Amino acid sequence: MSERTEGRRTVGVQSRLPRVVIVGRPNVGKSTLFNRLIGRRKAITHPRPGVTRDAVEETWELGGGRVLLVDTGGITSERGGIFEPLVRERALREVDRADVLLLVLDVTELVPEDEELLELLRPYKERLILVVNKVDNEAREEMAWNFFSLGFDTVCFTSAEHGRGIDELEQEIERRLVVPEGGGDAPSAPEIDVAILGKPNTGKSTLLNTLLGEERALVSDAPGTTRDLLEGRFQYRGRWFRIVDTAGIRRRSRIEDDLEFYSVRRSLKVIEEAHVVFLLIDAQEGLTEQDKKIAAVAQRRGRGVILVLNKWDALTPVPNQFQAMKARIRFFFPHMDYAPIVKISARRGEGIDKLLDTALMLRDELGKRVETGPLNRALERWKEEVPPPSRKGRRYKVRYMTQVSSMPVRFLLFVNRREGFPSSYLSYLENRVRKEFGFSHIPIFIDLRE
Numbered sequence: 001m002s003e004r005t006e007g008r009r010t011v012g013v014q015s016r017l018p019r020v021v022i023v024g025r026p027n028v029g030k031s032t033l034f035n036r037l038i039g040r041r042k043a044i045t046h047p048r049p050g051v052t053r054d055a056v057e058e059t060w061e062l063g064g065g066r067v068l069l070v071d072t073g074g075i076t077s078e079r080g081g082i083f084e085p086l087v088r089e090r091a092l093r094e095v096d097r098a099d100v101l102l103l104v105l106d107v108t109e110l111v112p113e114d115e116e117l118l119e120l121l122r123p124y125k126e127r128l129i130l131v132v133n134k135v136d137n138e139a140r141e142e143m144a145w146n147f148f149s150l151g152f153d154t155v156c157f158t159s160a161e162h163g164r165g166i167d168e169l170e171q172e173i174e175r176r177l178v179v180p181e182g183g184g185d186a187p188s189a190p191e192i193d194v195a196i197l198g199k200p201n202t203g204k205s206t207l208l209n210t211l212l213g214e215e216r217a218l219v220s221d222a223p224g225t226t227r228d229l230l231e232g233r234f235q236y237r238g239r240w241f242r243i244v245d246t247a248g249i250r251r252r253s254r255i256e257d258d259l260e261f262y263s264v265r266r267s268l269k270v271i272e273e274a275h276v277v278f279l280l281i282d283a284q285e286g287l288t289e290q291d292k293k294i295a296a297v298a299q300r301r302g303r304g305v306i307l308v309l310n311k312w313d314a315l316t317p318v319p320n321q322f323q324a325m326k327a328r329i330r331f332f333f334p335h336m337d338y339a340p341i342v343k344i345s346a347r348r349g350e351g352i353d354k355l356l357d358t359a360l361m362l363r364d365e366l367g368k369r370v371e372t373g374p375l376n377r378a379l380e381r382w383k384e385e386v387p388p389p390s391r392k393g394r395r396y397k398v399r400y401m402t403q404v405s406s407m408p409v410r411f412l413l414f415v416n417r418r419e420g421f422p423s424s425y426l427s428y429l430e431n432r433v434r435k436e437f438g439f440s441h442i443p444i445f446i447d448l449r450e
């Protein structure tokens, strides 16, 4: 991983390359393999086990992309080995961060410590390649077949020392990473998808760059690219972000006209793929009509929306400025009074923590599931506090409520009559659900059923 700048460390954003992590007990040949893969001498190999080193990592060119190759030898060789809680914890941290795991075994001996590791790593099966090392010759190849019975899908035979089986191993790693043309990309499923939308010149590209830092390699930005969208991934507070920007759409449509690209129609696709929309607003200009339309689309789709007031640094400071600006937005745009408003300076990297924390909060609300029991106990109470109204002499009854989906968050409310059901009462219930079950910042839907 490249050095992070001070600025980025303070905002807590880590852009990152995919990690290929080598694990295994001492003396199986991890560092020899590491050196073989990197193709030049870097780590020192030890003929005797148990020499303390830290995890060694190097950027590695693979299939036209860049990945990070990590040797955990130093960790697992420590006294007590993987059985030692601290050692295990450190090793597991590397394992957790890995996109591909290479578990190295020695073909000549399988010892209890190997078995321990195999069990420990079984939950990571999906990303694990079993590397049976020291397969120096045909005779040892015979022995290697036994390792298929360990129950892992992918087994590679190598002789790190003599360079056998290295090509096959590299191909296997590549397959796992699915490195796209033109650059390394993080293969693991993103936890939170964010779309950056906003008028031209509000600072979308600047924000994307701030978030991704120097690792622009993650952004497929080649001229004439046929891809519509730029995307980048990074980790923040241990969670994966995938950020999609509409720059590609912009570039093409600049030829057409700038307003057109910021149409609802074009933004739809991006919104569709996102959990959360960062709606960028130039703090000097405020919210536009088009912004409101885009936000409404995201709302109808049940996505989270953050109203991001950018270029905060360019304002002449006035007391209570943020409060006043928020109040103005709330007043002119009351339909989304739950959408968080965050102020940032994309250029200076200010407010980015707050922005990402807010995004995580929305993501968690979107993924939340409420159990039917507690929900209906609460519903009884809400009904007692404010009974459902009558209309034209007919009483409306509310019977039962259940959450049918998260992301978008949707509830069913069973009533005696749907027709003419008072929307004010529905709003009342919606507000209670929001407040008491923690859906304060996202759109939720309550459908009526008879």
Ligand SMILES: Nc1nc2c(ncn2[C@@H]2O[C@H](COP(=O)(O)OP(=O)(O)OP(=O)(O)O)[C@@H](O)[C@H]2O)c(=O)[nH]1
Binding pocket: 024, 025, 026, 027, 028, 029, 030, 031, 032, 033, 044, 045, 046, 047, 048, 049, 050, 051, 073, 074, 076, 077, 133, 134, 135, 136, 158, 159, 160, 161, 162
């Ligand atoms: N025969 C044979 N020996 C190998 C092979 N790969 C590594 N070795 C030898 O195995 C010993 C251990 O290799 P290392 O690469 O230091 O092993 P390690 O797993 O990194 O060990 P720790 O640093 O203790 O964790 C060295 O003597 C290597 O030369 C191989 O493919 N065949």
Ligand SMILES: Nc1nc2c(ncn2[C@@H]2O[C@H](COP(=O)(O)OP(=O)(O)OP(=O)(O)O)[C@@H](O)[C@H]2O)c(=O)[nH]1
Binding pocket: 198, 199, 200, 201, 202, 203, 204, 205, 206, 207, 250, 310, 311, 312, 313, 314, 344, 345, 346, 347, 348
């Ligand atoms: N003062 C200030 N200027 C900013 C900030 N963020 C972006 N800018 C400036 O605003 C202008 C537009 O920024 P971009 O990032 O290109 O905006 P964009 O939304 O990607 O623009 P389009 O590609 O036209 O859609 C540039 O001159 C930036 O330097 C900020 O936080 N503060």
